[in-house]
Amino acid sequence: MEHIKIQDLSFSYSTSNGKQSLQDVSLSIKKGEYVVLCGRSGSGKTTLLRHLKPPLTPHGKKSGKICFNGTLLENVSAHDQAAKIGYVMQDPDDQIVTDKVWHELAFGLESLGCDQKTMRARVAEMACYFGIQDWFHRDVAHLSGGQKQLLNLASVMAMQPEVLILDEPTAQLDPIAASDFLNTVRKINTELGTTVIITEHRLEDVFPYADRAVVMDGGRVIADGVPRSIGKLLYEQKNPMFSAMPTPVRVFYGTGSVGECPLTVREGRTWLSASLPEPPAIVEKPSTNTDEDLSQVALSLRDVWFRYEKKAPDVLRGVNAQVPTGSLYAIVGGNGVGKSTMLKAICGICRPYRGKIKVFGKAINKYKSADLFRVCIAMLPQDPKSLLSQKTVAEELAEMTSDKARIAEIAEICRITELLESHPYDLSGGEQQRAALAKVLLTEPKLLLLDEPTKGMDSFFKESFANILTQLKARGITVVMVSHDVEFCARYADLVSMFFDGQVLTTDAPKRFFGNNSFYTTAANRMSRHLFRNAVTAEDIVELYKQNKGADQ
Numbered sequence: 001m002e003h004i005k006i007q008d009l010s011f012s013y014s015t016s017n018g019k020q021s022l023q024d025v026s027l028s029i030k031k032g033e034y035v036v037l038c039g040r041s042g043s044g045k046t047t048l049l050r051h052l053k054p055p056l057t058p059h060g061k062k063s064g065k066i067c068f069n070g071t072l073l074e075n076v077s078a079h080d081q082a083a084k085i086g087y088v089m090q091d092p093d094d095q096i097v098t099d100k101v102w103h104e105l106a107f108g109l110e111s112l113g114c115d116q117k118t119m120r121a122r123v124a125e126m127a128c129y130f131g132i133q134d135w136f137h138r139d140v141a142h143l144s145g146g147q148k149q150l151l152n153l154a155s156v157m158a159m160q161p162e163v164l165i166l167d168e169p170t171a172q173l174d175p176i177a178a179s180d181f182l183n184t185v186r187k188i189n190t191e192l193g194t195t196v197i198i199t200e201h202r203l204e205d206v207f208p209y210a211d212r213a214v215v216m217d218g219g220r221v222i223a224d225g226v227p228r229s230i231g232k233l234l235y236e237q238k239n240p241m242f243s244a245m246p247t248p249v250r251v252f253y254g255t256g257s258v259g260e261c262p263l264t265v266r267e268g269r270t271w272l273s274a275s276l277p278e279p280p281a282i283v284e285k286p287s288t289n290t291d292e293d294l295s296q297v298a299l300s301l302r303d304v305w306f307r308y309e310k311k312a313p314d315v316l317r318g319v320n321a322q323v324p325t326g327s328l329y330a331i332v333g334g335n336g337v338g339k340s341t342m343l344k345a346i347c348g349i350c351r352p353y354r355g356k357i358k359v360f361g362k363a364i365n366k367y368k369s370a371d372l373f374r375v376c377i378a379m380l381p382q383d384p385k386s387l388l389s390q391k392t393v394a395e396e397l398a399e400m401t402s403d404k405a406r407i408a409e410i411a412e413i414c415r416i417t418e419l420l421e422s423h424p425y426d427l428s429g430g431e432q433q434r435a436a437l438a439k440v441l442l443t444e445p446k447l448l449l450l451d452e453p454t455k456g457m458d459s460f461f462k463e464s465f466a467n468i469l470t471q472l473k474a475r476g477i478t479v480v481m482v483s484h485d486v487e488f489c490a491r492y493a494d495l496v497s498m499f500f501d502g503q504v505l506t507t508d509a510p511k512r513f514f515g516n517n518s519f520y521t522t523a524a525n526r527m528s529r530h531l532f533r534n535a536v537t538a539e540d541i542v543e544l545y546k547q548n549k550g551a552d553q
Contacts, residue, residue, distance in 0.1 A: 004029040009064035021047045023219040037199040039216035040458040041430025045199040053087045086161035090168040092148035130154040144336030146177035166198040174334045174484045208263035244459040247523040254542040268527040280548040284533040298478035299323040304355035317502030328479045330489040333499035339482040378445035384436035388424035400442035414438040429456030450481040466492045490536040
């Protein structure tokens with residue numbers, strides 16, 4: 001039976017000058033299906049999902065219809081809309097409304113008018129199912145990003161929805177937390193029969209397990225089918241969306257293989273073993289990474305300690321790090337370990353009570369604030385909306401400089417030229433990230449601090465973003481990036497550090513760093529480590545595969 005049926009849905013935002021964000025979208029979703037929605041940033045994914053939850057539907061001009069269980073969605077009672085259609089947003093903080101974990105779990109049930117007995121039973125059940133018992137009485141403000149998102153999911157599921165809609169729910173989670181979260185979503189689908197509709201840029205843990213994949217581009221549905229056939233279709237059409245496919249799919253077609261492509265890391269490992277002799281003749285690419293010259297240090301931290309309150313635990317616990325001038329230095333680690341706090345300490349927002357931070361050889365407390373932020377340091381925070389306060393993107397950029405040619409250049413680099421007249425809050429998460437990045441780049445910093453810069457970015461713009469960073473490095477600009485995107489770090493960083501327990505534990509070149517890890521590594525490494533050494537990207541595997549096939553002939 002059709003759970004949700006969308007017919008000829010078109011939509012344009014009131015501020016978009018008639019440009020349609022959705023164009024004649026028609027889609028049917030059966031009860032109990034697991035559907036993944038793919039596409040570039042701005043392709044209409046979030047706009048479509050918000051139309052399935054009436055209180056979140058954006059303002060604008062709409063045509064077409066949506067039916068839920070055979071009834072027009074607008075005719076479904078407010079109670080049923082709230083109870084039967086659950087929605088988990090991209091940013092955990094956007095959804096949390098109370099101060100305590102237990103109250104957040106109960107809030108939706110209170111709103112639905114549940115009796116106390118039912119409410120207590122469901123809250124207890126959700127706390128046990130999602131493993132929340134140990135932090136049941138904690139303040140929400142003290143939770144990590146992963147815990148907050150798990151709490152949001154548990155709060156929604158307490159209302160026992162028929163449909164669960166998730167809009168890039170792992171955008172702010174570290175790889176391990178993201179994998180755990182998505183495994184929980186799969187359990188909800190398989191064990192409870194809940195219909196799941198999810199958008200996600202990180203497809204490794206979603207795409208192989210979906211019943212269907214729907215690809216959107218320019219507000220239209222351009223492909224709809226089982227995941228394995230979608231991967232093949234996008235490859236044959238040379239569609240740019242193919243670059244977002246899971247690593248096993250890209251490796252399979254990248255090697256020129258034919259037949260049924262692997263979808264999961266396990267399938268990819270099995271296929272590699274069957275395709276290549278063990279051990280292969282060539283197991284590692286020649287190293288092209290040279291150790292960075294530390295004679296020119298852009299940033300140094302020495303024994304840095306910081307806590308937010310006098311009697312609170314230390315967040316930074318003796319941080320030591322050196323960042324070479326003109327390098328891309330990536331910092332990875334779990335949620336809530338202090339990575340963002342370290343960035344705030346570097347730019348003076350958080351003042352350590354012990355230790356020294358030097359920027360270009362000068363202690364930061366010796367800089368005047370105006371000098372430090374005018375042409376020395378710039379920071380892109382984790383939440384891009386905190387930088388966006390004007391009515392249009394053009395006004396945001398004009399706030400930084402009156403040089404129209406420079407604004408046009410940066411807008412083109414960040415791919416936001418056609419968004420200049422849009423209101424920043426009408427943009428998708430990825431588009432907001434690009435607008436905020438453009439604003440930061442207009443300050444022309446020597447040291448650029450980026451907190452989760454690829455959050456919400458599609459695979460296409462990640463390549464453009466990497467080119468931007470390469471251009472900045474060529475001009476001598478140093479980039480320090482905190483990121484959960486291990487695939488991006490493995491491919492583009494010069495150095496990678498692991499942050500744990502309030503300090504930098506280890507620093508190495510990406511291939512050695514990710515090649516030596518078991519869990520904090522890339523899908524490519526997990527797929528090929530039984531045959532190859534330090535192959536951490538899909539391109540690494542493809543190259544080694546072809547070299548070994550050539551050596552066999």
